[in-house]
Amino acid sequence: MCGIVAYTGAQEAYPILLRGLKRVEYRGYDSCGVALPHSERVQVYKDLGAVDTLKGTPDGIQGNTGIAHTRWATVGEPSQANAHPHSDCTRRIAIVHNGDIDNFLDLKQELQDQGHSFSSQTDSEVIAHLIEREYDGDLKAAVTKATARLEGSYAIAVVAAGFPGVVVMRKDSPLVLGLGNGENLAASDAPALLERTKRVVYLEDGDLAVLRPESVELWRNGAQVELTVQEVAWNVTELDRAGYPHFMLKEIHEQPRVIRDTLAGRISLTDPRATLPIAAHKAPSRVIFIGCGTSYHAALTGQYFFSQVSPLPVNAYVASEFDPAPGTLRDTWVVALSQSGETADTINAIRKARTAGAWTVAVTNVMSSSITRATDDVFYMQAGPEVSVAATKTFMAQLVAVYLLAMHLAPRSTALAELVGELRAMPSKVQRLINAESQIKALAAKLTRYDHMFLIARGINVPMALEGALKLKEVAYLHAEGFAAGELKHGPFALLGLNTPVIAMAPHDGQYPRMLTAIKEIKARGAPVTAIAFQDDTELERFVDDVLHIPVAHPLFAPWLNTVALQLLSYSIAELRGLPIDKPRHLAKSVTVF
Numbered sequence: 001m002c003g004i005v006a007y008t009g010a011q012e013a014y015p016i017l018l019r020g021l022k023r024v025e026y027r028g029y030d031s032c033g034v035a036l037p038h039s040e041r042v043q044v045y046k047d048l049g050a051v052d053t054l055k056g057t058p059d060g061i062q063g064n065t066g067i068a069h070t071r072w073a074t075v076g077e078p079s080q081a082n083a084h085p086h087s088d089c090t091r092r093i094a095i096v097h098n099g100d101i102d103n104f105l106d107l108k109q110e111l112q113d114q115g116h117s118f119s120s121q122t123d124s125e126v127i128a129h130l131i132e133r134e135y136d137g138d139l140k141a142a143v144t145k146a147t148a149r150l151e152g153s154y155a156i157a158v159v160a161a162g163f164p165g166v167v168v169m170r171k172d173s174p175l176v177l178g179l180g181n182g183e184n185l186a187a188s189d190a191p192a193l194l195e196r197t198k199r200v201v202y203l204e205d206g207d208l209a210v211l212r213p214e215s216v217e218l219w220r221n222g223a224q225v226e227l228t229v230q231e232v233a234w235n236v237t238e239l240d241r242a243g244y245p246h247f248m249l250k251e252i253h254e255q256p257r258v259i260r261d262t263l264a265g266r267i268s269l270t271d272p273r274a275t276l277p278i279a280a281h282k283a284p285s286r287v288i289f290i291g292c293g294t295s296y297h298a299a300l301t302g303q304y305f306f307s308q309v310s311p312l313p314v315n316a317y318v319a320s321e322f323d324p325a326p327g328t329l330r331d332t333w334v335v336a337l338s339q340s341g342e343t344a345d346t347i348n349a350i351r352k353a354r355t356a357g358a359w360t361v362a363v364t365n366v367m368s369s370s371i372t373r374a375t376d377d378v379f380y381m382q383a384g385p386e387v388s389v390a391a392t393k394t395f396m397a398q399l400v401a402v403y404l405l406a407m408h409l410a411p412r413s414t415a416l417a418e419l420v421g422e423l424r425a426m427p428s429k430v431q432r433l434i435n436a437e438s439q440i441k442a443l444a445a446k447l448t449r450y451d452h453m454f455l456i457a458r459g460i461n462v463p464m465a466l467e468g469a470l471k472l473k474e475v476a477y478l479h480a481e482g483f484a485a486g487e488l489k490h491g492p493f494a495l496l497g498l499n500t501p502v503i504a505m506a507p508h509d510g511q512y513p514r515m516l517t518a519i520k521e522i523k524a525r526g527a528p529v530t531a532i533a534f535q536d537d538t539e540l541e542r543f544v545d546d547v548l549h550i551p552v553a554h555p556l557f558a559p560w561l562n563t564v565a566l567q568l569l570s571y572s573i574a575e576l577r578g579l580p581i582d583k584p585r586h587l588a589k590s591v592t593v594f
């Protein structure tokens with residue numbers, strides 16, 4: 001993963017690079033660094049830790065051009081030596097890299113045999129030495145020749161002593177240019193540029209650009225091309241915490257707005273079949289949802305919902321496990337869910353889907369992200385930038401998107417019309433639940449002392465058991481497992497006892513009697529049980545230790561409320577435990593590696 005930023009202009013580069021780096025810190029934060037070229041050498045400052053560690057760098061740093069990096073370790077442990085930027089032997093060249101170089105061991109050996117000496121264990125350092133070998137004063141030519149030797153993925157930014165600019169290039173890792181006034185920038189993601197400019201150019205695979213303060217030149221397949229300039233829709237103010245202690249809480253609270261915005265213009269009371277922001281395409285005979293992590297849980301919810309409203313066969317797959325045989329998916333829509341639009345496993349699965357003959361749609365939150373180029377069409381969610389590493393509001397936007405998709409393909413019916421009414425009611429129901437946050441905080445105070453937890457549900461709420469467990473693991477560092485309630489007795493029962501609380505989602509739906517049976521069986525084994533139930537449920541409290549109430553909703557919409565309750569619970573436990581909620585250890589928001 002990793003985040004990169006580059007600047008060249010009239011201002012001091014260092015503070016601009018650091019502010020940009022903070023905006024891409026969600027991509028990794030185990031170490032960081034900056035390089036500024038001078039006439040004879042490139043000065044490199046780097047350290048272990050997140051971007052704020054660089055604030056302590058001594059005064060006297062000067063330069064109007066530079067590159068910066070925040071790392072999520074792939075090859076080589078997090079350490080100062082492995083932090084980027086990496087330099088060549090002469091310290092005249094420095095590079096930052098996001099991606100993976102598959103053939104780096106062979107290249108390293110070749111370069112070492114030629115006398116190059118290495119200072120790190122990373123794959124990235126070979127890029128600096130390859131450029132050094134090719135460099136005769138023409139940095140663009142050296143980068144072109146050096147990258148021709150690379151196998152794998154890369155977004156790189158390169159500076160050289162005496163060169164008043166930056167050379168950047170990408171292949172299978174994201175890179176966007178920012179066009180400013182007398183200054184130009186590049187970064188892994190547009191938010192890093194927003195403080196300086198909203199005018200951006202998204203690079204394609206194989207693009208190389210030379211940035212100077214007054215100009216940007218772009219080469220594609222060796223030929224110079226015009227820049228396609230776009231305006232970023234997001235505002236820099238959306239990237240602030242707006243008074244919340246953490247981005248995660250802010251983003252949870254934004255969900256009523258996110259539902260409204262993602263629904264806007266898509267549903268009407270006169271036609272229950274949703275309108276989609278994708279071009280009309282031949283109706284499919286089968287639908288497949290794919291995604292990773294939280295996005296997979298949205299895919300799975302899509303599968304459950306779809307099968308309730310449409311007779312079409314539908315499946316959900318973890319993207320990394322999706323491997324259809326060529327030619328087997330004709331007349332199939334493959335809907336790929338990815339908030340970042342950069343997840344390598346998902347993009348790889350899309351390629352396989354297309355080889356198998358499918359028509360592919362991306363559901364993503366990030367404009368011009370890699371996934372949008374890999375699919376036939378795009379459904380942009382309207383969640384706004386999500387900064388916290390844990391996905392919350394984008395998960396909600398994905399739920400809205402998959403429901404709309406199903407309601408687009410479903411046959412007209414009165415049941416469908418009823419769902420339209422409920423869709424419109426959901427923003428205020430989610431808001432009511434958020435307003436009742438204090439009941440969740442009280443529950444968090446009870447549960448925070450446990451090390452293990454189970455979450456159970458049936459039917460369309462099973463993905464919420466999985467998603468709730470994922471949130472508890474990633475932000476509260478609590479070992480939690482989600483199960484279909486019926487499965488618990490087939491093995492996990494052996495672990496139940498006084499110290500293994502169980503959260504049981506039991507909305508009043510067709511599954512309720514069986515959930516009640518499961519709860520009684522669990523109680524009989526001594527485990528404390530908390531039920532998440534509709535507000536009007538008066539029965540459950542007789543059988544469980546605690547009830548967390550959610551607003552009454554159509555049973556197919558209970559997952560939306562259950563997930564908000566579990567997001568708030570995970571957040572509250574993490575807060576009580578004093579954890580780094582927005583940047584959990586070992587994680588990154590954008591997973592661009594396999």
Ligand code: F6R
Pocket residue numbers: 292293294295296337338339340341342343346389390391392470474589590591
């Ligand atoms: C968990 C989380 C991850 C992502 C997963 C896929 O909160 O954020 O599990 O859902 O890495 O990411 P995207 O949606 O960007 O493809």
